[in-house]
Amino acid sequence: MLRIITQQADVKAELQRICDRTHDEQVVHKEATVREVLQAVKRQGDKAVLHYTAEFDNQTLKLEELRVTGSELDTAYQQVSQELLQAIQLAARQIEAFHRQRVPKSWVNFGEDDVVLGKRYTPVDRAGIYVPGGRAAYPSTVLMNAIPAKVAGVPRVVMVTPPGAGKVISPAVLVAAQETGVQEIYRVGGAQAIAALAYGTETIPKVNIITGPGNIYVTLAKKLVYGTVGIDMLAGPSEVLIIADEFANPVHVAADMLAQAEHDPMAAAILLTTDPALAKNVQVAVERQLVDHPRRIDTEKAIAHYGLIVLVESLEAAAELSNEFAPEHLELEVKDPWAILPQIRHAGAIFLGYSTPEAVGDYLAGPNHTLPTSGAARYTSALSVETFLKHSSIIQYSPTALQKVAGAIDSLATAEGLPSHTDSVRRRIQQDE
Numbered sequence: 477m478l479r480i481i482t483q484q485a486d487v488k489a490e491l492q493r494i495c496d497r498t499h500d501e502q503v504v505h506k507e508a509t510v511r512e513v514l515q516a517v518k519r520q521g522d523k524a525v526l527h528y529t530a531e532f533d534n535q536t537l538k539l540e541e542l543r544v545t546g547s548e549l550d551t552a553y554q555q556v557s558q559e560l561l562q563a564i565q566l567a568a569r570q571i572e573a574f575h576r577q578r579v580p581k582s583w584v585n586f587g588e589d590d591v592v593l594g595k596r597y598t599p600v601d602r603a604g605i606y607v608p609g610g611r612a613a614y615p616s617t618v619l620m621n622a623i624p625a626k627v628a629g630v631p632r633v634v635m636v637t638p639p640g641a642g643k644v645i646s647p648a649v650l651v652a653a654q655e656t657g658v659q660e661i662y663r664v665g666g667a668q669a670i671a672a673l674a675y676g677t678e679t680i681p682k683v684n685i686i687t688g689p690g691n692i693y694v695t696l697a698k699k700l701v702y703g704t705v706g707i708d709m710l711a712g713p714s715e716v717l718i719i720a721d722e723f724a725n726p727v728h729v730a731a732d733m734l735a736q737a738e739h740d741p742m743a744a745a746i747l748l749t750t751d752p753a754l755a756k757n758v759q760v761a762v763e764r765q766l767v768d769h770p771r772r773i774d775t776e777k778a779i780a781h782y783g784l785i786v787l788v789e790s791l792e793a794a795a796e797l798s799n800e801f802a803p804e805h806l807e808l809e810v811k812d813p814w815a816i817l818p819q820i821r822h823a824g825a826i827f828l829g830y831s832t833p834e835a836v837g838d839y840l841a842g843p844n845h846t847l848p849t850s851g852a853a854r855y856t857s858a859l860s861v862e863t864f865l866k867h868s869s870i871i872q873y874s875p876t877a878l879q880k881v882a883g884a885i886d887s888l889a890t891a892e893g894l895p896s897h898t899d900s901v902r903r904r905i906q907q908d909e
Contacts, residue, residue, distance in 0.1 A: 478733075478762045480755050480785040487786050491801050494744050494782050495851045498712045503692060510667045510696040517671035522678045528668040535639045537663065542679050544645060544661040552650035560648060564615055567840035568655050571619050574842030575627045578861050590874035597865045599629040600706070602681060604673035605658075606688035607637040609665060613646030616838060620845050621688045621859065622656035628864035633658050634683055636673060638665025665690070670697035674705045687859055689846060691740075708859045712849040713742035715782075716834055717803035717823075719794045719816070722751035724809040724830060729754070730761035732807060732833050737778035738771045744782040746801070748794040755785045795819035802853040805834045824853045879905055 481487055516524040522539055530536045553561070584594035605621040608614055618635070625633050635658050637645055645663055653661055662680055664672060670690075676682030685706035686698060698707045716736040720729055733745035749755050762779060769775055788794045795816055798806060802822035810816060813828035820826060824847030825837050838845045846859035873881075882901050889897035 478759050478779050478783045478785060480759060480787065482787045487797065488800065490784060490786075491746070491797065494715075494746070494784065495801060497742055497744070497782060498692065498695070498850055503696070506692055507696050507700075510693055510700060513667040514671045514674075514697060514700055517668055517677065518675045521672075521676075522680075525664055525668050525672050525677055525680070528666065529639070529664055532666050532668070533638055535643055535663075537639070537643060539679065541643060542662050542664060544650065544663060546659075548645075549650055549654055549659065549661075552647040552654070555647035556651050561651060563840075564619070564648070564652050564655055567616065568619055568623065568652075570840045570842045571623045571844075572627060575624050575844075575861050579627060580862060580865065580867075582867075584870060589877035589880065590872070591877045592870065592872035594870035596868045596870055598868070599625075599631070599864055600684035600866065601630075602632045602634060602683040603630045603864055604634045604636065604683035604686045604705075606665075606669060606673075606686060606690050606694060607635060607649060608688075608690045608694070609638045609640060609646065609649070613640075613649050615646070615648040615652035616845065617688060618649055618652035618658070619656060622653065622658050624844065624859060624861045625687075625864045626657055628861045630864050632681075633660070634673065634681060635661045636664050636669040636680070637661070638669070639663040665694075667693045667697035670694060670701060674701035685864065687846065687863060692742075708846060708863050709848055709852060709856055710850075711846060713744065713782075714739040714805075715744035715746070715803055715849055716805040716807065717746045717748065717798055717801055718807040718809055719791065719798060720747060720749045720751075720754060720807075720809040721791065721811055722754060723811050724749070724754060726754055726757035726761050727765075728830070728833070729758045729809060730765055732809075732835075733758070733762060733779070733783065734765055734769070734775060735833070735835055736805070737783060738769070738775045739778075741774045741777035742782065743778040744784075745779065746783070746803070747785045748788050748797055749785070750788055750790060750794070752787060755787055758785060791816050792819060798823070802848075802851045804847045804849045804853065805837070807832070807834060822853045824848050824858055875904070 513528055526537055580597050582596045586592055603625045607617045622633055635653055672680040673683045673686050687708035689711040695710050695712055699710055714736050718729055736743050736745045747758055766772055799821045804824040806823035807827045808816055809830055827834055844858040848856045882905050885901050886898045
């Protein structure tokens with residue numbers, strides 16, 4: 477049963493508990509397992525990858541089966557409906573159009589005394605994208621990760637995804653990959669896939685950055701390989717926080733909460749509302765919609781453990797609680813969402829109004845659906861083109877310009893006890909005199 481909380485003293489503690497749901501003792505135990513997998517793949521390469529795929533995914537692969545073949549990619553188009561293909565293509569166009577607006581431009585400024593300053597953006601050489609496949613197929617994740625990499629100009633994109641029954645990868649996932657130009661795909665998932673991308677194996681290349689969401693094992697693996705490679709973020713279980721007023725439709729709110737809960741037993745679905753009647757009606761609607769839910773077991777677990785309805789005094793109070801939680805997805809199902817928007821400081825993606833369910837962002841609105849979770853929206857943002865780019869500073873000083881700042885550099889270097897810094901400037905000045 478979805479709980480309703482009216483005692484304000486309990487609210488912050490409950491929200492914090494939900495925010496911290498990935499930091500329990502079980503997670504610490506899982507981290508030890510992940511460390512073991514990482515080290516084994518680092519030492520043994522493909523052999524360890526195949527071993528853990530058999531152990532964790534119950535799929536016994538031959539070495540030559542790791543990489544998806546060209547014929548499999550061709551066949552995938554014959555296995556998806558025309559409607560699904562068109563939906564994938566529409567989503568790809570929308571996502572690419574959005575991300576093309578976000579490409580940062582290199583720049584150079586020529587100042588006085590021939591001082592040249594600038595910033596130069598270049599893509600990473602190789603990007604690895606992880607596409608989960610344990611509980612469902614996620615062609616949308618392919619699009620959301622591969623398209624920004626493509627727009628950024630990454631020369632080589634490598635995709636990994638766990639094999640399903642019979643070693644099969646979802647045709648929709650394979651089609652989405654091809655629609656974004658990804659041809660190098662390996663049927664491997666879990667921590668072993670992250671290790672393969674981070675360290676490289678005889679078959680799977682080492683990449684520079686790994687992006688994409690996954691289960692707790694994938695998230696922990698990304699955390700542990702960070703530094704060896706870059707990562708997008710530690711994307712944990714999905715979450716939605718809905719702020720709703722008395723005009724919101726309780727059936728719609730309930731559906732939006734279940735849309736997050738169905739992702740994972742650790743997914744979170746929270747409603748903050750000023751209206752007691754809406755709270756009760758949403759509680760009832762959730763129970764009704766769960767009756768014949770195809771993913772009822774996992775969804776019920778999420779609702780029971782990490783589902784919550786909170787009665788608040790005002791929309792302003794709701795906004796403040798939302799900021800403390802910093803949700804991955806925030807829905808403003810209120811009459812005037814633009815009025816409350818300025819009060820929102822921390823959220824991965826914000827959905828405004830009664831007709832904007834989070835699902836539009838998941839699939840084809842354009843903005844990325846790989847978003848910060850577990851409070852990370854306080855300090856980071858969605859995956860984007862910038863994720864796959866790095867910038868280098870450009871600096872050039874003429875002899876005249878160096879002469880003008882030599883004294884200041886001398887003072888700073890002396891204060892820090894670094895005489896060779898001063899010397900490197902002084903020798904040039906003396907040489908030019």
